[in-house]
Amino acid sequence: SGRSVMGVRGLQGFVASSCPHVCTAVNFKELAEQHQSKHPGCTPTIVVDAMCCLRYWYTPESWVCGGQWKEYFSVLRDFVRTFTDVGIKLVFFFDGMVEKEKRDVWVKRRLKNNREIARIFHYIKTHREQPSRSMFFIPSGLAIFTRFALKTLGQETLCSLQEADYEVASYGLQNNCLGILGEDTDYLIYDSCPYFSISELSLDSLSTVMLCREKLCASLGLCLADLPLLACLLGNDVVPEGMFETFRYKCLSFYTSVRESCDRRGNVIFAVADHIAKVLRLYQGEKKLEEMLPLGPNKALFYKGMASYLLPGQKSPWIPPKAKAITTLDKQIVSVSSDPESKQESPESSDPESKQESPESTDSGSKQESPVCTDPESKQESPMCTDPESKQEDPMCTDPDSKQEVPMCTDPEFKEEDPMNMEPEIKRQVTMVSDTEILKKRPLKERDPCGLRDREKLPEEVEVEPDLSGADVLQAGTNEMDIFVVCLALTMRQSDSPSNKNVLHRKIQLVCRFIALLRCESSPVRREGDTEVSPQGRIPLCLNFEQVARAQHVQAESYLVYNIMASGEIECSNTLEDALDQALPSQAFVYRPVRQRVYSLLLADGHVDGASCPPVQEWFVYSGNPLTHPDLVRPLQMSLPGGTPSLNLLWLNHEPETQARRVEVLLACFDLSSSSEELQAVESPFQGLCCLLAYLFVQVDTLCLEDLHAFIAQALCLPGKSAGHLADLQLDHVDPRAVQLGSLLVRGLTMLLLVNSACGFPWSTSDLMPWNVFDGKLFHEKYLQTEKGYTVEALVEQNRARLTQFHQLKSVVCKACLREDRRIASRQLWQPLHSGRRGRPGSGAHRTSFGNSRSDQGQHWREQGPGSRQQEPDPWRRG
Template identity: 55%
Template sequence: MGVRGLQGFVGSTCPHICTVVNLRELAQCHRSKHPGSPPTIVVDAMCCLRYWYTPESWVCGGQWREYYSALQNFIHPFTEAGIRLVFFFDGMVEQDKRNEWVKRRQKNSKEISRIFNYIKSRGEQPGRHMFFIPPGLAVFTRLALKALGQEAHCSLQEADYEVATWGLQDGCLGVLGEDTDYLIYNTCPYLSIRELCLDTLDTVMLCREQLCKSLRLHVADLPLLACLLGNDIIPEGMFESFRYKCLSSYTSVRENLDRRGNTILAVADHIARVLHLQQGEKRLEEMLPLGPNTALFYKGVASYLLPGQTSPWFFKKPKTIINLNDQLVFLSSDPESKQEITMDTDPKIKLEATMCTDPEFKQVNFSSHPEIKQEMTMVSDSEILKVAKAQHVQGDSYLVYNVMSSGEIECSNTLEDELDQALPSQAFTYRPVRQRVYALLLWDSSDRESLGNELGPAVKEWFVYAGNPLKHPDLVRPLPVRIAGGTPSLKTLWLSQEPSIHARRFDVLLACFNLSSMREDLQAVEGPLKALCCLLIYLFVQVDTLGLEDLHALISQALCLQGKSTAQLMDLQLDRIDSRAVQLGSLFVRGLTTLVFVNSACSFPFDVNDFMPWNVFDGKLFHQKYLQCEKGHSVEALLEHDRFRMTQFQNLQSVIVKACLKENRHIQSWQHWRTHHTGGHGQPQRNQGPGSRQYRHDQ
């Protein structure tokens, strides 16, 4: 998100800091000066998702084959130009930014309510102005880029810091994204994804030096300006009265600017005209109304300092060197110069210290003996933790390292109708699976041999669902993983090279989905469909309100997808959009992300490509099959009268129905509910609570 109001301000007031550049020419220039050093662009992938997702349909769960093609089209011109791309994805939400994360999720929930109101009143997808990214877009984009041979990393904190740090490397032409924080970080040039033309590789470069010249500031002042204006760490209201005073005393107010623009000019003027004069003579908290927010403010300013960089806004202290989580913080003691904080060593970890009040200086700073927050992890085995961390950073796993290191995970909004909870939220549907994975990752061997049903430390889940105010995480405890012969240790599961270990990994994955009794039947399912079959069994056992037609729609779209080209999928036209089908499509895709999580934890018994959505799900195709089921089309018609697909369909349905019967779950036709409750468009209205067999709300 960056600095509030800065993007609009730059466009309206400082257009001269925006220069059109050609990335091919920049790359050629770099190669001529540095032969043998490939020109590189580091990409903030989280900023780019909505620009990459170009398919017209987005509400049905995602047009994944089209999206995969769009990513190929994005990469191609850079490859032709000899430009190396390095992608970064958010790997976690920092505690300082949790409140901001919650605000965005709450805002998204309101947007989703409007989307469902629109669908139910008009029977069609809203326009792009209401666009909401399909579920799992970030994790599947990362895996798609890796499948396409690209370098994609998952960050150990929010990605912007690691992106900016990477930008300091030789050969980096710029940061590609859409976040004004890249104007604040003192890194390589900031390139706009919004203005990028793929045909020509022209885009807009935003120059922080020119911004500083316009505001009469130094580059080292930009972190101070960002925190005074408000960003993801500093709440907007914290300095509202200070900004008002700056604006009241500002003599160069421009009539053609809105209040936000004039406020930015006024605060910058105060820094240049007042604070610069007192710099070195007074401490920052004597010049600003920091009050009880002093520690947070200092931390906000320090958060923009990249490895090896300093800030002139920190007062000097006796020299101390502190090692914080593999990162050195140098506190110098020269009495004739200002205090500097230098960040060095590991670029992937930011400052993590509690700032303490020093009574000698009556200021909040990094004292000689700060209270250091020790890096506490949920798992004590350093070897296993190292493997999990490496897979996380390389972008190969999903959520595993978060659980093992901090015991905290989050999941953003899903297209779920809070006014119609006949289908349960994905947060509850897949919770039992997550609980078993928590046991796998967090329990040691003695825990696993215990007889209790819910043991071990709770994992903090920040999941969005109807009625959750997100004031606190749900505390979710592990569930035992039942496997014949006992659950193997993570060292065995992850590191063993024994020929038999692959079968054990598959056994553990089945146990996480509570499908151990179906092992033989699932082994008979052909390879690429095995993962899909596991997910469908789990989903239909777990959710009582799913009918036979739902199963037919999900299986038939997956089988028909194999024979469709991207162009054919793009040309699909839907008679109308059904709100329940929208929610079911999203629920299924969240199941695929759950498969990524479980597969990662079990050391990849499934080939990841087998259950990537571009191979097993297309939103429009599923919607088409769902509407055909409503109209009573035969299975033959759903499968487009293809005999081979009919055989595949019968085999899959047979395994799924058999597994459900073992759990005393009878999948009934929608006709069963129509006899009792008739809903709009002939679809079932089921008064069966949340629809999930294990709906639990662990606080």
């Protein structure tokens, strides 16, 4: 789901009510002109936290029916065009995964959303209409499909290797961006480029509000380096709010300047800031921070919270010397001691892959002073706590003439002094390596193996022909990192022109092709069939598919594949599902067999039985799941002639016959191999839709013939309707069952994206986009028409060509269901048959075992303990 106001507890309201001068009205066009005059040759760039913007972007009036995707795509196109017309480049970041430290916060929000969804369905049942915007809940899959929409629009779209706010702030700082556009108070804490509010943005005038962290510091009597400490004492997404509740109360008790104009929360923030400035800073150096604060057993978590705000090259005067705790972020090792031996206390520190990677950073060692507030009326600059030596003008200007070089990693013997540190011994080392750092810093020539000397930038004049073979690269005398540079440079230089739908697939193929040449040092296990030798016979090669998946993940070209391969853990947020529904199962269970087969494909990779692979941890939201633990879901082996093909074949082989094999595996993931011929005969973009409908109607036997008619009719009518026509469409009323059916289908489209990614992209990604095959309000209209008994001719709006297509698509789906002994009955026959069902089975009508899961007494469709599953009659389960 989209992120609205997040970050530091109470800070958003505090700024609005107690420090309104922190907010300054600005105009992006004027800022861009100023930036360009100050930095000639540098394109003004705004880095966008896309997850914060989803609610702003989704302006279609209808939102409960499953999403108004054509209207939404039109809104995104206008948003992008407005900025590009004034010469501003946009770079969009999406959350790629949930960090373990933030899982509890994620769970709390999901459970809160469940309560909101229950209220929405209650309102729909009571009033037979959509609730007001005050109850707005973003349509299922909005974040996922927004990524692909922006890429279709030619925008640089990136997916993070952790929650996106850190990578957004890093990118903004290191690339000298015009600013960050989002809605997260953490951006007031990061010492990065200016932070602009998306909620205050007027697209017509390109004006918004800048939240100036320097003015915030001046109001609180703090330095920029104090803000992470303040954030952790107030509570944020890492440090629970309750950890320092007593401490904050004591600060308020001793605070002598209580302001009558402030509410209690505002006075608490002033009091904590006052304590930092007058007490903690006064005794800093004489006492350790843990002696001045009630850290107790939460010391490591507290330091981790502070370290989470430190961008590459930044230090904090508040991290004590030789602390025993080593804070470990998801992909970053941050040592709070300069003693190299202390690193042994972190088991993750020995893993080179465990270092946090900001994949789009261009210079991890860059040190830059955050731009001072540009308010023309403000003549005062708040005290800065940054290293004076770290202040550089335009350190990451993309001007090709820039010669700035920064070491790739920090020498353990090298120690810098923090200017705000009262004890010279307090030192901090942050080592970070990322894909794009490699891209920018490693030249195509010899260099030291440890990466300790300065690097040259990849010369702009280096050109890589799209058809350059691996042998050509090796003959040039390059090593595995050079090859990685080449393939990444290639993907970033390829055009994302929306007019060429094959560009995306071409880019992925090129990445796979070149990364396949990585040397064996990058893979701990060499499997039979994966080892090759270059034509020169001098470099052993082996495949590292996780790196391929990672490159696709970072470029937002795949969905969930890297998460499964890298961590064996995935999550899915809330879906508009009625917890009291007596008929329809949750999407989490409907599509679980599909995910299980994908797990087998990715984790077993055709070499071992999928059942012997470790289970994948699923954090899926559904009714009755308290989310205290993940569901442990085991892979499910597919039955394919000749066995399941390896990833080597599916991802890296470009022979024409391999394409048919990819499609075969994709259909097997949906257990539709027997219908392969009919499904492949369907024309684009309806292949994926028919595959999904056939799977759905086999799995859920309470879906009726009228449901199928509504799904097919809306898909066929959609191409002939403009976004404006769909916006003007009026519904007689809103049906709660149709609402859930719309969400169920959209979640199915996301599963198609997952399977298509895992199988090497046998189908065009654009054919799986909802704006090509689904509109929530149009489906709702067709659904209501079937309830009224409309003929098929009326459903397709008396169009003969559509009528012919309708019968073709219906025939394909019905035949696929018949092969599985599933006859789709009409609603008139269905209602008496199913009216007696009671309760809400969560598993749907699956024909396959779910594997092991945690115990959950009282719901017969859940496993009753590790390694066993209670088998009971289930009216939803087809034999």
